[in-house]
Amino acid sequence: MVQIPYTTLYTIPYITLYTALEHVPHIKSVALTGVADTKMATTCGDTAGVHDSISAGKVDSCKPSDKALVGSGGPVMATQEIDVARHRFPFCIVWTPLPVLTWIFPLIGHMGIATSKGIIRDFAGSYYVAEDEMGFDWPTMYWQLSADSVEGGAEAYDRAIREASDEYKGRMHNLCCDNCHSHVALALNTMRYGDQDRWNMVKLAVYMQIYGKYTGIGGFLKQWTFFLLICIVVIVMIFVF
Numbered sequence: 706m707v708q709i710p711y712t713t714l715y716t717i718p719y720i721t722l723y724t725a726l727e728h729v730p731h732i733k734s735v736a737l738t739g740v741a742d743t744k745m746a747t748t749c750g751d752t753a754g755v756h757d758s759i760s761a762g763k764v765d766s767c768k769p770s771d772k773a774l775v776g777s778g779g780p781v782m783a784t785q786e787i788d789v790a791r792h793r794f795p796f797c798i799v800w801t802p803l804p805v806l807t808w809i810f811p812l813i814g815h816m817g818i819a820t821s822k823g824i825i826r827d828f829a830g831s832y833y834v835a836e837d838e839m840g841f842d843w844p845t846m847y848w849q850l851s852a853d854s855v856e857g858g859a860e861a862y863d864r865a866i867r868e869a870s871d872e873y874k875g876r877m878h879n880l881c882c883d884n885c886h887s888h889v890a891l892a893l894n895t896m897r898y899g900d901q902d903r904w905n906m907v908k909l910a911v912y913m914q915i916y917g918k919y920t921g922i923g924g925f926l927k928q929w930t931f932f933l934l935i936c937i938v939v940i941v942m943i944f945v946f
Contacts, residue, residue: 789920792843793823796852796862798889799844800913801927808931812914815841818866818889821852821859826870828888831878834870840885845924846917854899865896886910 787794797819807814817827817839829840855862869892876883886906893904919925 794819794847795823796850797847800846801841801844811932816885816889818892820863828873828885834873845927848917855896866892
């Protein structure tokens with residue numbers, strides 16, 4: 706009997722769905738929008754209407770005087786590009802799936818927040834806040850914030866993340882009540898992001914799904930592949946057996 710390595714079985718669903726997406730331009734473009742928009746925003750300023758402008762032939766060059774890039778959440782200081790390959794997400798809240806839990810509930814996952822230089826901090830377990838080593842694999846989605854929405858700019862932003870991380874190094878991890886989302890919420894409340902101090906885990910989870918962008922097709926597949934497979938199995942069991 707021929708034995709198939711476990712790693713091969715694990716990657717088959719991703720390869721199959723990736724191949725399918727290659728022939729569905731709309732889905733593929735959605736999955737890649739995050740990377741494309743960020744790169745365009747870094748050099749041209751505002752991503753709002755970028756694709757329309759390119760189609761109309763209105764975008765010829767970018768002015769070096771442009772001060773802001775626009776991610777999913779508004780204008781952001783163009784201090785550093787997002788670099789998915791190096792896991793650098795300046796001024797971003799990042800998200801990655803949780804094994805098994807995300808497969809069943811794809812909108813539930815692990816969250817972290819990156820400094821102005823793009824280094825990720827995340828509450829990965831009791832008394833432990835990871836730095837530049839995300840607790841459950843690297844991000845599949847990101848939501849870029851606006852440094853202009855923080856009084857004191859990048860310095861105040863980084864200080865708030867540091868203070869929130871120091872606080873959570875002394876806390877027990879509770880999956881339902883005090884978790885990675887709570888750590889990010891404390892950082893945003895400390896810096897009074899958007900002049901608000903009522904950020905919480907539910908609000909962040911909703912905003913991430915609304916404003917978040919995939920890091921690429923791989924990020925899209927990691928979030929949805931197993932959930933879709935489970936749905937297919939359930940449907941087959943209901944209508945076939």
